[in-house]
Structure formats: structure tokens, C-alpha cells
Amino acid sequence: MGKTISEKIFSQAAGKDVRAGEYVFARIDRAMIHDITGPLAIKAFKEIAGENGKVWNSSRIIIAFDHQVPADSVIAAENHKMLRRFAEEQGILNYDVYEGIAHQVMVEKGHVLPGMVVVGADSHTCMYGALGAFATGIGSTDMGAVFALGKLWFRVPETIRFEINGSLPRRVYSKDVILKIIGTIGADGANYKAAEFAGSAVERMSMSQRFTMTNMAIEMGAKTGIIEPDRETERYLKKAGVDGSLEEWEWLRSDEDAEYFRKLEMDISDLEPQVAVPHKVDNVVPVSEVEGTKADQVFIGSCTNGRYEDLEIAAEILKGEKVARGTRLIVIPASRAEYMKALREGLIDVFVEAGAIVEFPSCGPCMGGSFGLIASGEVSVSTSNRNFIGRQGSPEGRVYLVSPATAAATAIYGEITDPRKV
Secondary structure (H helix, E strand, O other): OEOOHHHHHHHHHHOOOOOOOOEEEEEOOEEEEEOOOHHHHHHHHHHHHOOOOOOOOHHHEEEEOOOOOOOOOHHHHHHHHHHHHHHHHHOOEEOOOOOEOHHHHHHHOOOOOOOOEEEEOOHHHHHHHHHOOEEEEOOHHHHHHHHHHOEEEEEOOOEEEEEEEOOOOOOOOHHHHHHHHHHHHOOOOOOOOEEEEEOHHHHHOOHHHHHHHHHHHHHHOOOEEEOOOOHHHHHHHHHOOOOOOOOOOOOOOOOOOEOOOEEEEEEOOOOOOEEEOOOOOOOEEEHHHOOOOEOOEEEEEHHHHOOHHHHHHHHHHHOOOOOOOOOEEEEEOOEHHHHHHHHHOOHHHHHHHHOOEEOOOOOHHHHOOOOOOEOOOOEEEEOOOOOOOOOOEOOOOEEEEOOHHHHHHHHHHOEOOOHHHO
8 A cells, every 4th residue: 555645754754664543753854933932832942951951953943033023012022032042042043023924934945845844833834735845833832842852743644635626717716726625624624634735736836826725724624734746846946045856855745556534626617716704714605605795904915825926916906906995905925035026026016006005024914913903893804814703803803714816806896806807
């Protein structure tokens, strides 16, 4: 019997042949913390290793500040200060407030390679699986153990393979595909499973669109989202400054006779834009069912849809248009690099001229604890990944999740709008 790509990665990390369902003490290749989860991870590490203990390998740990940047409270400032001191003492690479959202920084700076086991103290770490790595979010206490040992216990997950075929219709994107999948399988439909995305449609997706898919794997309970590496992966990594080729890296792929927990097939040729309706990510409907819903705020950004390609999609719709009166549009690129590219290509001009507020790369409204929050009774139409109660501000507010195209069209009309009609 063959193996899935996830089983192969864990076999390497455990140093022995393993299968889904087995428990392994696996080697960690990269670990990431940010300004919210980092302080707790460091506290746990010091409880294990002592106040003056050293991390297992400082070159494999990355820190980035993204949730509360610049510091929006004295508490946030103190956390930043503590993380800076820890990074300096331990010799850890700290991107601080300068580069953007941790997940985007991790992939664009070349910290993730095919075949790696990567953990992050954030649930959307699963995004990195688009590069053919097994990437997953862990708790801060577990991260403290990783800092001390460089290993962590895992149950090797079973895999659900999603075969996605067909061609994306006009103004329908991978965000619509992943929302459709989550709506079909449910918020707990892939609990502790590896969500493996494959098929002709995935093969034709850019890396940006693939990141959107794997980023939201956690929203159906998956341990990770993963896509087999190919030439698109190679092109992306070379652009990120990584030397070598797929032949030299761990070019792991699932075997044809691999055993899957489940296989699901989907043809996206007739897919229409999708919307996740409050207050659950799996409460997904076609845009036609919620058209006309008034939008007080539109947010284009986050680790899900804040890359240049997403901004370009939105700018193409917004060019020459104005944000509707009574609606606020917030645009936040995912990283400094994506921001600079959008700036050079004139996209920021388009947003500002349309009436948008453009912010420096950060999580922004997505985590509901910094800026751009909504009030009671208000509606946010957002390209982010969660629409839970209170996610973007008041627990009496409502969040609808959409693609960048649907968000841009909504900003123009001030109500949820099918982007194909613009």
C-alpha cells in the first residue's frame, strides 16, 4: 500500500516508516511565533528550560509582529519589548513590525520548503502547506516544548483528498472554491485530517490562490492543508530566493495507491461567487442569496487574501469607481513586499482615489482586537477567514466572508454584490 504525502513527510520527520493513526515524536524544521502567542510560548519555554535556558536551534525559529502593530496599547508595547529582548538573547530572527503578516512573511522569505514539518503558534499556519510542507498550528505551551526540544508529538493524520477539476469562471476564485468546500463538508468535516487539494483546477492555480485554499483548511477542522509541489512551487521558491530545484528538495507526492480516509470530487466550471454568512464559516451560500445586504465596512486583506494578486483583482473592479457613501473600505496588503509591488503598479492609487483607507501590512480588523472594528448592528464584508461572533469587533456585528472581487463590487454599491455584474 502506498503513502500520502503527509505520511511520507512524517516518516522522514520521525526517522521511521509511519502510517496514518500512529503517534510519532517528530523533528520540527521551522517554528513561528507572533506578538499575540509569542509571550505565552516564551513563558512555557522558560518553565521547561529555566530562565537562562537556550532554545534547541535559534536558526529554525522565526518571530514576526502582525496582530497589534504598531502597538495599540501599553500591554501590546510591553509584549513587543519582551519579544525583542528574547530574540536578541537567543539569536532568533525577528521581523518585528517591519515585514507584515507572519504567514505571508514565512513563505515569501523562503522559510518553508517542500517536505518540511512546520509549526506556528497560530491556527492559520496550515497556509504553508501550499508549498508541499506539513504545516500546522499549535498552542503556545506546545511551542514552548518545541523551543526546548525541537520535537513534538503528533498523531499522523488520515487524509481527505479533494479532487478539484474544471476551469474557474469569470470573477470566481480559489476563495470561492474553498468556501464551497467548507460549506459542503462542514466546520468539523475534516477534524484532525490532512486536507490534500489536487486536480486540474489546483494545478492551474497560482501560488497566491493556492495559499488561500490551504489557509482556510483549519476552518473545516483540518490539521493541515497541503498541495503536492510542482513547477509552480519551484517558480515561487526561486522568486523567494531559495536556491535549488524540486529535484534537490524533498519532492514528495502521494502514491497512486495511497489509502485515503475519503475522496471528494468537485467540478468548479459552473461555480458562482460564494459567501460565508454569519456566524459560521461553513454557513456558505451563493452570492445571489445574499445580494443587497447592506455593508457598513468592506475589508480587503488578511493572510487569506492580502497578496498582490488579490489586490490586483480588487483594483481592476474599483478603478475609476468610488466607494459607496455610508460604506468604509479598508485595504491592507499582507506584507511589505506585496505592499511595495502594489505601490509600484499603481494599485494603491486606485484604492485611495476610490476612497479607501490603506493601512500598513498587519492583521488589522481580522482579529478584532486592533483597529477597523465594527459597531453593534454593523455589517463587515471581508476577505478574511473567520466570521465568528465578535471576530471583527462588536458581538452584535455581522461578518460575511467573500473573495476580493466580491468585496470590491460590494464596496462600490454599498451592499453585497455579485462581481460578475460589475
